[in-house]
Amino acid sequence: MNLRQIEVFRAVMRAGSLSGAADVLHVSQPAVSRLIRYLEQKLQIVLFERTGGRLHSTPEARALMREIDSAWRSIDRVQVYAEQLRHGVTDTLRISTNLSTALELVPRAVAELKTAMPRLHISIEIATHTQITDQLLAGECDIGVAAFVQNQHPAITPHLIGEGDVLCVMAARHPLASRKRLKLEDIRAYDVISFGMETQHGKVVEGLLGDEAGLRKPTVDVRYAYVACSVAANGWGIALVDDLTVFKYRDPALVARPLAKPVRYSAYAMASAERPLSAGGREMVRLLKQHWAAATLAAAGL
Template sequence: MLNLRQLEIFRAIMVAGSLTGAGRHLQMSQPAVSKAVRRMEDLVGFQLFRRIHGRAQPTPEATNLFREVDKVFYSVSIVEKYARDLRDAQTGVLTLACTPTMSCSFVTGAIARFRRQRPKVRIWLQTATTKEILDLAASAQVDLGVIYSPAEHPAVSVTPLFETELMCVMAPDHPLASKASLRPSDLAPHAIITNMRSERFYELLNAAFQKEKLVCDAIIGTNSTITACSLAQEGSGVAIVEPMGVRELFPRTVLRPFRPSIIVTPRIVRPRQVALSRVGRSFLTILQQQRPDLK
């Protein structure tokens, strides 16, 4: 069976038209090229070239063979280019997961910036709950995930991004919309909407209310920040939620910081035992540089 090196020699002779020219191109001596041709002819079982006036005249069989060999080397060139692109993080596949609100905020901003630099990379962005994202990262089904809550999982590596804070979201005509910030004492007389899924944040809210000897009485509980903000936008109460994506999704709402401040930190999660690809490392750098405008 012919190997790739033999096919390369055969192709060089066909292109150069002589054994000497092929040898010069391949940096081989003419006797070495002649020996390679004889070996190839033994393998294929027919003559490849005739020497006519110092030129290597291909036989009809060699001409037919060259058509197929040329296809092989075209495919090899595609593979080589793909390998170079992988080396330079210009191609490949990037799999991501984040919460629905963050998919409309700084994560998609980072993707847009990444795409401008590497338009050939294919991206799969999946929205999911925090628990689902942790499971996806732990089982190496995604390269990177972005969540709010602290993550403790032996199979997951966690990297904090930046700090932000819980915000109060309400309709523009809400009685509290004119205030610069809102405390438990401001909120207590009004309907409160919370994302009950975010247990840690709900616990911190309760603690803030208890310090003022008040009860955080969530009139409406939901498992979705988007639903909480939609309810607030329609005048059902004040939603106290993580801020990412709220302005983008609900431009008709008013956002006010909750006081005392409750810090939330978006975090990157990824499989601990799987090395991040060049493409993944490139996107991670951009994600770490991306800062949302929450003003």
């Protein structure tokens, strides 16, 4: 496939019709139709089913589109980098972080890093631990920052940046809010917000609460601790979250209680074992450790 064929195929997939693609590309509809037919003949696969005057993409077309989108993102990154070079920026640090560390920790470290290295270009993306791992392995980010990390991929180098305490959060009017410390059996009697078993956070919560008789099955699933805090503060359920998120949430409608038997979690800055960190990356890891210590010390005053 050449670039023109890719461009037309993407336009048809995005527009969902030949006429829509033709409008976007400023060409005639027959020209788009001819190119799509030629592409199907060349690839020897059916890309679109035409039924009732409507165009429907086949599974093969959708699979091809995913690959094209991935390649297009790479091209976009090259263009962005070329633009940076034009402005004299020769180094880029791509950070993928989960929301807990993105609320307080990563921004503080980034601000200090930029002060020391003003010409360094930094990009930040919010992602789950699984997404961060995939991005590191694919070379799509340089540093991944995540809390509740338990298992590491063998091709990823972890740098421990700190540890914290798991807290139980709930609305100020919740029955458990009057207690100073909570046992796990106390928590099991109430609705607990889930983080899903596919997330590291969710696995930690599931491991703590187990699957005992009488445990209420979660009916609210979220991906980020900050969202769980918001749901709880608005009057539904309780959640087991990291102290860093609780410290940043700071809402009088939400109360946090420690567990009677403390549960610790770990946070890491991760990098590919095959791609050593740049000077900016190494400094970022150092700053993350430094600011983690300061943030957890402040959080301990809750």
